[in-house]
Amino acid sequence: MRKLVVLPLLVIVFVSMMAEEGKAITCSQANLSMAPCLSYLMNGGNPSALCCKGMKNLKKATPEKDDRQTVCRCLKDTATKNPKIKDDNASQLPGKCGVDFGVPFSTGTNCDSVN
Template sequence: MKGVVIAIVVLAMVQLMLVPSQAAVTCGQVDACLVPCMSYLVGGGNPQKECCDGVRSLKGLASNTVDKRAACSCVKAAANRYSNIKDDAAQALPAKCGVPMDIPISKTTNCDA
């Protein structure tokens, strides 16, 4: 009986290792991070503290390549939903917040690259 239990545990562990990894970052999370930035993204100027806090949170959410690609796709989709977002303001957002990002914020980004 003990051998059967061990075999089941080993099979379960092997199966978990074979499951393809999925992005843990959702577009809802990305949108929530960037909602405080809308006034900056539309009007320019300087982003508010809440916006920069959201950019920091977004960077923390996307810690591996899969998550970064998912976050990039969500950012791109959000940018394309709002035609009044200034692309130059979006691209400058991480620098203005002092947050180095591996995720470009643009309507035209190739998220697979």
């Protein structure tokens, strides 16, 4: 029971730490930010509040085009390696969380076109 409480708190702490504007984001940080979304990405339904908070923090942590392209490549690579992630769920996630990345989340996204 204790582990169930500690894990979400750790995710919140790490997601909050990664949202420092002006610092380059890493794939580990991007994946950690999206970790609470994994259930939604695989099963659909409604994303959790923690998932949407991670999305908002990820948006805040990517003010520059290069950062957004890096995150795009990281998330695309992760999704490609996990066949349980459904592309339809990924493309709907930003809208369900009220976050506009300016590009759809999809394994077919051309990350070089991200502005």
